[in-house]
Amino acid sequence: MTKTASDKPMRRPTGATPYAAIWFTLGGAGLGYLCVAFFAPHLLPDFSGGRLSERASETQVLQVSADVEYLKSSLTKLQADVESVKSDVSAQATQTLQLGSQLAALDEKVHAAPTQTSALVQSSPPPTPDVPDFASGATQAHVEDAPAAPPPTKVINASPQPAPQVGAPIVTGSVTKSTSADAISFGPAVVKPAPKPIGIQIATDASVDGLRITWSALAQTHPDQLGTLTAHYADLGTAANPNFGLIAGPIKSKADAKKICKELTAQSVSCKISDFKGAAL
Incomplete structure (x- = not known):
């Protein structure tokens, strides 16, 4: 029994269909794109357009503007620092x-002071003691032995006398000498020397100029x-070893001098009580 043609199995065509060829082509293109994107991305075109470039610009x-603002603020701060330095330099120069002017004035005073001091010492006469003046070489003993002035007389009248008449004799009352209690006697003259002024010695130096500088510093x-x-x-000192002492004064009493010395010694300044002697500094 034979089969009909419709009963025979159909064979598929062995050749590639167009549909498969299209998919094969697309797959190869995708694989190539991936390979290029992985190994050489710079070869791919920019599909984002100009938006990314605009955002980057x-x-x-903005970054350049921020940098410019930072530079402006830095320049402003630098200018302020320069002005401050200029003001400091000008103040230092002043x-x-x-x-310099103060030192020049002090130098002039230092050079002028010795001349003024020597002129003052030469012009001032030596002090004379307060001694009573005995004229014509008379001594104190002669003054004491000199007779005192006669004491005043007293007139004692027993009764008031009438006014004298013309040609009548003048009648006087009795005249008696005063008692010895009315006489004035002078004792021997006593000369009391004036007390020496008190001072404090606060420094020593080999020159007077050094003492002037020391006094200026201590007084300030x-x-x-x-x-x-x-x-x-x-x-x-002596001629071979000159030494001068700085003495400040006058001070009313030794108690005040001790108090001042105690305060100066507490502040590391040498001090001792002395007579206020010497010439003006």
Whole structure:
């Protein structure tokens, strides 16, 4: 029994269909794109358009603006620092000029003071003691032995006398001498020397100029103790070893001098009580 043609199995065509070829082509293109994107991404075109470049340019502009603002603030701060340095330099220059003028004035005073002091010492006469003046070489014993002035007389009248008449004799009352109690006697003259003024010795130096500088510094540093005092210098050394002492005074009493010395010693200043002697500094 034979089969009909419709009963025979149909064979599929062995050749590639167009549909399979299209998919094969698309798959190869995708695989190639992935390989290029992985190994050489710079070869791929920019599909994002100009948006990314615009955003990048805006970001760069903002960053540049921020940098410019930072530079402006830095320049402003630098200018302020320069102005401050200029003001400091000008103030320092002014102070230097003032110090220079003060030093020049002090130098002039230092050079002029010895001449004034020597002229003052030469012009001032030596002090004379307060001694009573005995004229014509008379001594104190002669004055004591000289007769005192006659005491006044007293007139004692027993009764009031009538007015004298013309040609009548003049009648006087009795005249008696006063008692010895009415006589004035002078004792021997006593000369009391004036008490020496008190001072404090606060420094020594080999030159008078050094004492002037020391006194200027001490008077400015300790105005409460030395502000009202005057400075003298006294020669304490010899010709081979000159030494001068700085003496401040006058001070009313030794108690005040001890108090001032105690305060100066507490502030590391040497001090001892002395006579206020020497010449003006």
